[in-house]
Amino acid sequence: MRIVQKFGGSSVADAARIQRVAGIIAETRRAGHQVVAVLSAQGDTTDELIEKARDLNPAPSPRELDALLCVGEQISVALMAMALEAMGQPTVSLTGWQIGLRTDSRHGAARIRSIDGARLLQELEAGKIVLVCGFQGIDEAGDQTTLGRGGSDTSAVAIAAALGADKCQIYTDVEGVYTADPRHVPGARKLAAVSYDEMLELASLGNQVLHNRSVELAKRYGVDLEVRSSFVRAPGTVVKEELTPMERMIISGVAKDADIARFTVRGLPDRPGAALRLFALLSGADINVDLILQSVGTEGRSDVSFTLRRDDAVKARALLDANAAALGYRALAVDADVAKVSIVGAGLMDAPGMAVRMFEALAEAGLNIQMIASSEIKLSVLLRRAEADAAVQAIHRRFFGDGE
Numbered sequence: 001m002r003i004v005q006k007f008g009g010s011s012v013a014d015a016a017r018i019q020r021v022a023g024i025i026a027e028t029r030r031a032g033h034q035v036v037a038v039l040s041a042q043g044d045t046t047d048e049l050i051e052k053a054r055d056l057n058p059a060p061s062p063r064e065l066d067a068l069l070c071v072g073e074q075i076s077v078a079l080m081a082m083a084l085e086a087m088g089q090p091t092v093s094l095t096g097w098q099i100g101l102r103t104d105s106r107h108g109a110a111r112i113r114s115i116d117g118a119r120l121l122q123e124l125e126a127g128k129i130v131l132v133c134g135f136q137g138i139d140e141a142g143d144q145t146t147l148g149r150g151g152s153d154t155s156a157v158a159i160a161a162a163l164g165a166d167k168c169q170i171y172t173d174v175e176g177v178y179t180a181d182p183r184h185v186p187g188a189r190k191l192a193a194v195s196y197d198e199m200l201e202l203a204s205l206g207n208q209v210l211h212n213r214s215v216e217l218a219k220r221y222g223v224d225l226e227v228r229s230s231f232v233r234a235p236g237t238v239v240k241e242e243l244t245p246m247e248r249m250i251i252s253g254v255a256k257d258a259d260i261a262r263f264t265v266r267g268l269p270d271r272p273g274a275a276l277r278l279f280a281l282l283s284g285a286d287i288n289v290d291l292i293l294q295s296v297g298t299e300g301r302s303d304v305s306f307t308l309r310r311d312d313a314v315k316a317r318a319l320l321d322a323n324a325a326a327l328g329y330r331a332l333a334v335d336a337d338v339a340k341v342s343i344v345g346a347g348l349m350d351a352p353g354m355a356v357r358m359f360e361a362l363a364e365a366g367l368n369i370q371m372i373a374s375s376e377i378k379l380s381v382l383l384r385r386a387e388a389d390a391a392v393q394a395i396h397r398r399f400f401g402d403g404e
C-alpha cells in the first residue's frame, strides 16, 4: 500500500519523540508499504518564530514571515531523516518547493493549486521513505508560502490525493475524534468512524483535531483519513464518506464554539431587500454570518440578530456603522459574551425527538437559549459564554450518559 502519515508538532517535539515516530514510520515501511511522512514544526516552534519576528517588527511583511515560518518544518524533516538513517532506513527529506506543491500567493493563508508528484514518485519507487515539510508551498513567483496555522493536515491530505494513496493517517496527541472534548467532558468517547460532513461540522465548531480545509479536501478527493495517536497504540477514528450501519450514530458529538459574537440590528426597515442589503454588505467584506434570527416586523421595522466570528466583530461593526444611513436601521448592539453549542450527527434529520432532548437537557440545567438554528446534520443553540461548558456537559450526558 501507499500510505501518507502526518505527524503534528507535539509528536516530533523532542529527540525522544522523533525516535518514537521514526519507529512508527520504519515499521510501516518494513510491513512492505510505501511511506510519505508529512511533518509539522517541532512543539511550539511556529509560535516562537512568530514571536521572534514580532520582536523585530510588529508587522512583518507576509512574504518574509512565511520565509521564516517555513524553516520550522524543515528542521523537523531533516532531523527525522537523520533518525531514520541511523536506523538504516533509506530516507529523503523534501521541502514544499522540492515536491512542487504550488499555491496561490496569499501568504499565511495560501491555497494549494497543484502538486507535481514526479519527485515524490521517483523517491518512492527508489524504495525510500519520503519526508515532506507540511504547511508550506511555493507560489507562481517562486516565493515560499504557508497554508495557515495547522495547515500540515491539509498538506498531508493533498499529497495523499495527488499520489492516489491508499490511506492518509493523521498522527496526533489525542487518540481520535471524540463525542466531546475529553479534557472537559466526563464520559466523552472516541468515535470509531465519522463521516466527512460530520467531521466538517465538528471541526468548524471548535474540535481542533483536524484542520478544516484538510477535511474539505479529503471529501472532495475521497481520501480515507484516520486520526490516531502517536503515543498510544490503538485504532483511531476513521473519517470517510459513508459509514456502515454499525458505525452510524444519530449524534456523533457535542461541540462548542466560543469564538463568536452576536450582533443585533434593531429597527431595520421591514421591506423586501433589507436583509439582502445587510448581509450582502457583510459577505462583500468576506465576513461569514452563521446563526440568523429575524423578528416579526411591527410598524414597518424588524430586528435581526446574527452571529459571526469574533475576529471579524470589529470590522463588521465599523462596516455597519459606516452604512447605517443606507441600511436604515435604528440601533446596533454587539455582544461578544456568547458561545454556540451544537449537536452534530448525520442521523439527526431522521430522528425528530433530538431537538427536544437537547432542549430538555438545557432546561433541566437552568441554561437559557438565546438563538436556535438547525441544518441537516447540526442543531445549534446560542448561550452566554460562561454557561457553554455546563451546556456541553448537560447535553452530552443526555445523549451519551456519564460513561463508566
Ligand code: ASP
Binding pocket: 008, 009, 040, 041, 046, 047, 072, 134, 135, 148, 149, 150, 151, 152, 153
Ligand atoms: N507548524 C504549523 C503550525 O503550528 C503547521 C502545523 O502544525 O500544522 O501551525
Ligand code: MG
Binding pocket: 008, 009, 040, 041, 043, 046, 150
Ligand atoms: Mg503546530
